Amino acid sequence: MENKNQQNRKETNKKLQDLEQDTSYADGKFLTTNQGLKVNDDHNSLKAGERGPTLLEDFILREKITHFDHERIPERVVHARGAGAHGYFQAYENSMAQYTKAAFLTDSSRQTPIFARFSTVGGSRGSTDLARDVRGFAVKFYTEEGIYDFVGNNMPVFFIQDAINFPDLIHAVKPEPHNEIPQASSAHDTFYDFISLMPESMHMLMWLLSDRAIPRSLRMMEGFGVHTFRLINEEGKATFVKFHWKPLQGVFSVAWDEAQKISGKNPDFHRQDLWEAIENGDFPEWELGVQLISEEDEHKFDFDILDSTKIVPEELVPVQRIGKMVLNRNPDSYFAETEQVAFHLGHIVPGMDFTNDPLLQGRLFSYTDTQLTRLGSPNFHEIPINRSIAPVVNNQRDGHMRQVINSGRTAYEPNKIADGYPKQAKISEGGFTSYQERIDAKKIRARSDSFRDHFSQATLFFNSMSEVEQNHIIDALRFELGKVKLEEIRMRMLGLLSQIDATLVSKVAEGLGMAVPSKPESPMNFSHGADADPAQSESVKGKSSIKKSEALSMAKVVSKSIKTRQIAVLAANGVDGDALNTMKSALKAAGATVKIIAPKLGTIKDSKGNAIHVDESFLVAASVLFDAVYIPGGKDSIAALEKEGDAFHFVDEAYRHCKPIAADKEAIELLKGSYLGKKVLSGTPDESRLVSKGLVFNQPPATFIDAISKHRFWEREKPEEKFPA
Structure with a gap:
């Protein structure tokens, strides 16, 4: 028994040794193929000329x-x-x-x-x-x-x-x-x-x-x-x-x-x-x-x-x-x-x-x-x-999970036994032919010099963004690079960003608590493999013939339709059913989807005793799943919602994410208890100013629909407007 255990241990140790070899690091070693061939260029496929086919x-x-x-x-x-x-x-x-x-x-x-x-x-x-x-x-x-x-x-x-x-x-x-x-x-x-x-x-x-x-x-x-x-x-x-x-x-x-x-x-x-x-x-x-x-x-x-x-x-x-x-x-x-x-x-x-x-x-x-x-x-x-809807006829046969049952003796061409069928199609018969591009070039692993400009279109993209979109890119870089643990990597990234836009890199660097490098590292542009001359292969920044492109900015291609937009209606027992139904009908006529959000599932009753189906409770629903929020009036409904902390959170979060918010006159009392109310509704706010920020209070449905069509009111992200939710 002991000898067998010793033998098992030896076999186990051998497997562990093999595993260690399989997982060893490649520090200090040359890059090779799976057959051990040292690779000279791992960044360019072999082409017929620098701009030729692979x-x-x-x-x-x-x-x-x-x-x-x-x-x-x-x-x-x-x-x-x-x-x-x-x-x-x-x-x-x-x-x-x-x-x-x-x-x-x-x-x-x-x-x-x-x-x-x-x-x-x-x-x-x-x-x-x-x-x-x-x-x-x-x-x-x-x-x-x-x-x-x-x-x-x-x-x-x-x-x-x-x-x-x-x-x-x-x-x-x-x-x-x-x-x-x-x-x-x-x-x-x-x-x-x-x-x-x-x-x-x-x-x-x-x-x-x-x-x-x-x-x-x-x-x-x-x-x-x-x-x-x-x-x-x-x-x-x-x-x-x-x-x-x-x-x-x-x-x-x-x-x-x-x-x-x-x-x-x-x-x-x-x-x-x-x-x-x-x-x-x-x-x-x-x-x-x-x-x-x-x-x-x-x-x-x-x-x-x-x-x-x-x-x-x-x-x-x-x-x-x-x-x-x-x-x-x-x-x-x-x-x-x-x-x-x-x-x-x-x-x-x-x-x-x-x-x-x-x-x-x-x-x-x-x-x-x-x-x-x-x-x-x-x-x-x-x-x-x-499966193609066009007939599939060829001499390819068998293989794992073959479904087609082919008849006949031939599975090759040319043949005479089957009168040469299936035959090749002429171009006039719909036969596919590759475009006859003339190629006269050396067989080489390299990249065309016309591929060397890596920054001008990155600059074009950033310059084409609205101020809000630019800020989102900056925040995204701060978030992403903030997750990077190695400072040398963050520094290399700042070096590359500095070649795109000075404002971009300075704001990203500020968020990372780092300084913009005075001389950015220039990573080698692998245009000719390991033997490349660094002076010839470094990235270059070309000049773009246009400075901005409106087609690149999402802010410039907004649709006015509100079709399929998801609208949350916050309500409880005693809601003003007439106001709710008027708004709901207008929204649905414009193509939006309306869902009633209440403290509990089932039904609620409006101020006249009519039953209203509840789509989701506050426990399941969240403002992030909707495009806009509407709060109808009704004293009892508002009183019930004021006891729901989730209702305040729903509104505040929608405001933070720059979504349109509509409220009837009585519902404004609910908003006054939210962070939004304390920050925006204190004093006597200018109604036209509120509408311009996507806050539609005691206004007809058409005004709310117009606000929804604008999608977001990004000005709320300005430092003086922003607040936690």
């Missing part, structure tokens, strides 16, 4: 991304938490035929079925909807020519220029591997250690730390294709294109403090909002827009249109709206549809093609490989949600 022979890129794609099963490595819906897309009557032969973009009589999926990027399936994060925006078009997948985000740029850096980016932003903390958050050391050494990320960082990263609703955010693609017409002429989705519900966000509280009150806030809107018949709508650039104009801008860290400002190339997407049906099964849907940038149809964007080129490899791991089979296209 080559399939790049075994270092393939090994790195393949390993990354297979790291987790079955949950998506990124975009794990999502929500989806069915709908359709219909092109407008326009002249897109001169740019593309893709029928779904040119035939206004067609309704193309689609399935859209929205997601956060960094968090797991169990994380919150309200994380500060990029949002995935993917749409599967079931066209008569085959599947077309739009795979984008709610931000038009990305952190990196070359896909070979994507695994590093995600490893850095994910929970730190030693303790799996923090979840769904970029506010930690490893992310900013990476970002502070990658100046190309600074433009995207401005977007991430803006209000775009905390949308009010999935229905109220823009979508972007990020990359530059090509459209091809019947004559074979190509036009560069950038894709945009413009929401007809408007573009809105929540406040950061509000987002944190919503995460506690309802972490499914966005998913529930999308589901309920569709169930209520308030179908979300987006218009598809395109920015079209002729091949002759490819190099006319002060940035490279193939650089995914850059936008094409709408002032330079306007967005033309060419069609509309409507989501009108919720999934029947979350798993079978939303979870199993598989998107791929490489799923395109005749009339569309790719460019040599190195981030796009790497992603083209990644998606199929990811689906093989996640869905477990090369036959993932046979899962109902992924």
Whole structure:
């Protein structure tokens, strides 16, 4: 027995030794492939020329991304938490035929079925909807020519220029591997250690730390294709294109403090909002827009249109709206549809093609490989949600979970036994051909000099923000960098921020209790690998041809509609039923959703004894889940609410988050007992001034509706106005 125990201990010790070797740190060692080959350049994929396409022979890129794609099963490595819906897309009557032969973009009589999926990027399936994060925006078009997948985000740029850096980016932003903390958050050391050494990320960082990263609703955010693609017409002429989705519900966000509280009150806030809107018949709508650039104009801008860290400002190339997407049906099964849907940038149809964007080129490899791991089979296209409505006929056979039963003797071509079928399609028969771009370049790991400007568009973005939006970015940087423990990382970040805007960096530095570095560290711009000449590879700041772009500011694209807005009505027994019903009818006629919030569930009775259904109690409801608050009169109702501390908190918190608040004359007595009342209503306040701040007291419903249409009254965030709630 003792000998056996000793043997077991030896085997256990051997396993522990093996484990120690597997988890040893890489201090002082060269970077290698999994086969031990020392890597000279881990930041540029192998291309045919500096602006050329990525080559399939790049075994270092393939090994790195393949390993990354297979790291987790079955949950998506990124975009794990999502929500989806069915709908359709219909092109407008326009002249897109001169740019593309893709029928779904040119035939206004067609309704193309689609399935859209929205997601956060960094968090797991169990994380919150309200994380500060990029949002995935993917749409599967079931066209008569085959599947077309739009795979984008709610931000038009990305952190990196070359896909070979994507695994590093995600490893850095994910929970730190030693303790799996923090979840769904970029506010930690490893992310900013990476970002502070990658100046190309600074433009995207401005977007991430803006209000775009905390949308009010999935229905109220823009979508972007990020990359530059090509459209091809019947004559074979190509036009560069950038894709945009413009929401007809408007573009809105929540406040950061509000987002944190919503995460506690309802972490499914966005998913529930999308589901309920569709169930209520308030179908979300987006218009598809395109920015079209002729091949002759490819190099006319002060940035490279193939650089995914850059936008094409709408002032330079306007967005033309060419069609509309409507989501009108919720999934029947979350798993079978939303979870199993598989998107791929490489799923395109005749009339569309790719460019040599190195981030796009790497992603083209990644998606199929990811689906093989996640869905477990090369036959993932046979899962109902992924099936093409166009006939699928080829010689690919068998494999795990094969559904199709093929008949016949041949599974190859050319053949004579089956008269050569299935045959290749000619171009005139709808056969897909790649655009014949001439390439004459050296095989090289490098990056074009036109990709070296990392700051001018970050400056453009910051300058385009309203004062309120700029303050939100500053607060976000203070929060995020305040979570970073290593001072050297914070100092590197201040150095990069100093190259964007002097006011920005000074205010961030003040919040961190640090000084702006007199000579910022210049992280190496990895344009030619480890052998690069630092003097030639440092980041540069170009000059933008425009100083501000109104299209970048959410404050400039506010919709006046209040359709689907959630309005909380605070009431108790004895409420003025006539006033409540008048306001409720006006709000519902304008398309808003009205919910009665009371001390208890069940029903309350108005001053005439009529029963009123209660939607939620104060225990469940919270102001952060609503867009505006209304308090009707009724002495008994107001007296009851004055005994509810949650009622005061509800009002004060709504005020803090800059939301419209309406109150009838008697209800003003309730407000006087709140912090809001003591700060704002003391003395004899100017009524017109109150309305300008979103406080609609003893006014007709139309005034309140107008206030709701303005979304928020951000002036309340000024230091002299702000107060805790």
